[in-house]
Amino acid sequence: MTAENHTATDGNAAAAADTPESAPMTSEQRHAAAERLVRSYTLGGMAVALVPVPLVDLAGLMAVQLKMLHGLARLYSVAFRADLGRSAAASLVGGALPTAVAPALAASLGKLVPVSGQLLGGGSLAVASGAATYALGKVFIQHFAAGGTFLTFDPEAVRDYFQQQFEAGKQVAAELKPKSRRGARKAGTDDTTTPATEPPAAE
Numbered sequence: 001m002t003a004e005n006h007t008a009t010d011g012n013a014a015a016a017a018d019t020p021e022s023a024p025m026t027s028e029q030r031h032a033a034a035e036r037l038v039r040s041y042t043l044g045g046m047a048v049a050l051v052p053v054p055l056v057d058l059a060g061l062m063a064v065q066l067k068m069l070h071g072l073a074r075l076y077s078v079a080f081r082a083d084l085g086r087s088a089a090a091s092l093v094g095g096a097l098p099t100a101v102a103p104a105l106a107a108s109l110g111k112l113v114p115v116s117g118q119l120l121g122g123g124s125l126a127v128a129s130g131a132a133t134y135a136l137g138k139v140f141i142q143h144f145a146a147g148g149t150f151l152t153f154d155p156e157a158v159r160d161y162f163q164q165q166f167e168a169g170k171q172v173a174a175e176l177k178p179k180s181r182r183g184a185r186k187a188g189t190d191d192t193t194t195p196a197t198e199p200p201a202a203e
Helices: 011-018 027-049 056-075 082-096 098-112 116-145 155-190
Strands: none
Touching (some): 027 155, 082 116, 116 155
16 A cells, blocks of 8 residues: 555544545644544554564554654645655654663564563563654644644754653553554454554544
């Protein structure tokens, strides 16, 4: 499935993201749709982290985050740049969260340990993945709402806000954890070697 054909889990967000010909949204409606989109992809990022394949989960997380940025860009009528989106995500996570990257990698590699390693690794990585996805989405909502684009995005200017939202995202991830496990089980049933880059359906 291409990014253009992707269907977001929330009906309103999907309509805004995938049907640019629809009636113009108010700023309040657009913000609400963006918040729902970010929450859906936060859940999707967590589900990917629970796929029991080391390192594939980290690659899948980037794919989920890029899809989220694409959806937000469409909501705010911003030209999507996958290369700049990937660079921004890597810069924020790798630069603002150096202490979280190593544990996330260790958690992914921990899945090499049968059963117990998969449970511990997947659980801790799911929270970090969800929090990072949530924070990234919140940063770009703020940026796009202010009239910014991928070309004008400056990671250095939003590091403090990203860190604040990462901490808030941990709580959001904790609330979504039961749903992420159900999404991961479904993904594992369909294909245990390919990460699920689509967020599970919202309930």
